[in-house]
Amino acid sequence: MSIGSIPLRYKVSIDPEQCMLCGRCVDNCSYGVYRMEGDKIRINSRNCVACHRCTAFCPRDAISIHEKPTDYRSHPVWTRKIRENIFNQAKTGKIILAGMGNALPWPMIFDRLVLDACQVTNPSIDPLREPMELRTYLGKKPASLTLLESKKGDVELLTKLTPNLQIETPIMIGHMSYGAISLPAQQALARAVSRTGTFMGTGEGGLHESLYPYQKNIIVQVASGRFGVDINYLERGAAIEIKIGQGAKPGIGGHLPGEKICADVACTRMIPEGSDAISPTPHHDIYSIEDLKQLVRSLKEATEWKKPVFVKIAAVHNVAAIAAGVARSSADAVVIDGFRGGTGAAPVVFRDHVGIPIEAAIASVDAKLRSQGIRNEVSVIASGGIRQSADVAKIICLGADAVYIGTAALVAMGCRVCGTCNRGVCAWGIATQKPELTQRLDPETNAVQVENLIHGWTLELAELMGAAGINSIESLRGNRDRLRGYMLDEGLLNVLDVKTIGA
């Protein structure tokens, strides 16, 4: 007996009173929901992923999309998703892939943390009146300074400083490769970061030449596949990031399927068109923490010690000890990618079940580095699940120097978090390489949207700081006294080193 068809995930309907048969829904849907038959629009709801491209471009608001029109027998253990995954694997016998980040309803620590504000005893600061210092420097800081004072009274700095990245707001855009996202999407992000004084990452997809004008604001990535990596690429980057792991799929590599390797992606990655781009699970020249040091130093040596080198690891159980090892590898910053981090494609079992939340990871990494007296050796960048300015403020209080955002920047370009990036037919032109879809993005319009988002969050961050009586981000960093836990258990409060509300 076959399993038969599973209940519809979404039910799409068009109000005939409103519809004027303009056909925009037919043109815009890349998943094949609509087709025009004579003077009727036929709907195949089964193909719908709720990406809202059709509703966004329907001039009459005629389209309605209802989620889960047919209920399964409700059951707290055998959820809809669990049952549907079993149906899928019973039919295919394969590993289930999906896009975006963790889709299980794990408790959100960010939403159980509240921020502080001044009342009476010390005055809050008005950012309209007072300067708020949001500039951050990423990279090694010397443990001490040696100064030489001349007889005239001039002071000379004898300590040799290592290169740092100067960011005007602690919000950067994380590594999303050309291949995972489209070129216009990368171009929009590049324009946005260059105008807001911050940085974006290339991901492991090389650096397309149309991004060269923005290279001063681009961090180039070296991952296990070494795609697109040569000396020109390393020299163009403002910094170099070694990707060891990713929050969406800790412990495994990546496979960009051949369908997404068009001529231009092939050129940027320096691999043949149409072949799979396979990033091995580990870096095969890094089998130990000593080997990591060798790769960090090889990158510095290749670029004559002029660029900071970051190391990105996924937030896993022993993240603090691993980060302490990274801090001793000559790396300038460690990026911690939490288990809510997004991806173009990952096995669902990894995306949803492997790794730990960024809040706990950052707090424990910061505490470990401080306890070992090496917090100055590396900057700490938080990534994976940063949704709003409040999350930025909270994670900085827990010890981060800056954050990477990914999904939030894509949402600013139209992404509706439908979670089907892996299929490569993104109707918004973001997670696809099909020219008819990628041309839906306009790098300039979308750059302005991303720029607006960064600007808005930065303003909110300044307001939050001012309200807390803080005028420099340096004073917010690791400032756990500005946080209180609301209904968090004692064990987690201890890990976060945060008091409960009321205490």
Added chain:
Amino acid sequence: MSTVTIDAKNLHYTPLNQRIRQEVEKGAKEIVINNVLGQRFIGDGLRGDGVTITVNGVPGGDLAMFMSGPTIIVHGNADHAPGNTMDKGMVVIHGSAGDAVAHSMGGGRIYVRDNIGYRGGIHMKRYLEKRPVLVVGGSARAFLGESMAGGIIIVLGLNGARPFAEQGVGSGIHGGEIFVRGPVDDLCLGNGSRQAPVTDEQKEMIRPIIEDFARSFGIDPASLLASEYTRIAATSARPFASKYT
């Protein structure tokens, strides 16, 4: 053109590389480095078409990493991953080399006179005319050509060495070709690779490479060219296409 000689005795790799870069910038075409003893990263990220660097001694790991252009000739053994992510140029090793030789190499040539360690030619890749080549005179350890995405590996099994007698050859290979002098036991083949005797056309393709290798070490190529070869390549350019839903 005069030869520049650098004494690497007690010299850390950073000042050594700085010195090499300076000499290349000044126009040196022949650089000889004496007393090399474990310095890593020699020629790391170095450009310079037509520049030849002779290394006398034993260089440390990641020799010629990211290198784009020069030729490095080593009179001695080399450590871990010579030619790592190399782009262009040539490395000739008059001795043996460690693990992960030619790791992720995207272009250029590496000739190793004797043996190499594990994972030789791992994840080598090719793009258009850039086609990396690794030739090993002696034998290779396990996982030769693992995850290989492009390029050519040739293992000759000279001096009585078997080309290899270990598992995992071409494990996860999805591009490129591995040529082995003599027969290969099927048990040595890794996941996703298959073997076939070399065709005349393929033999012609590798002939100039073998001749060049033999010339580099003063070996008579006649017996090498007369031998039978086995070609190991991917069963598919999309080995994992059927793994996911």
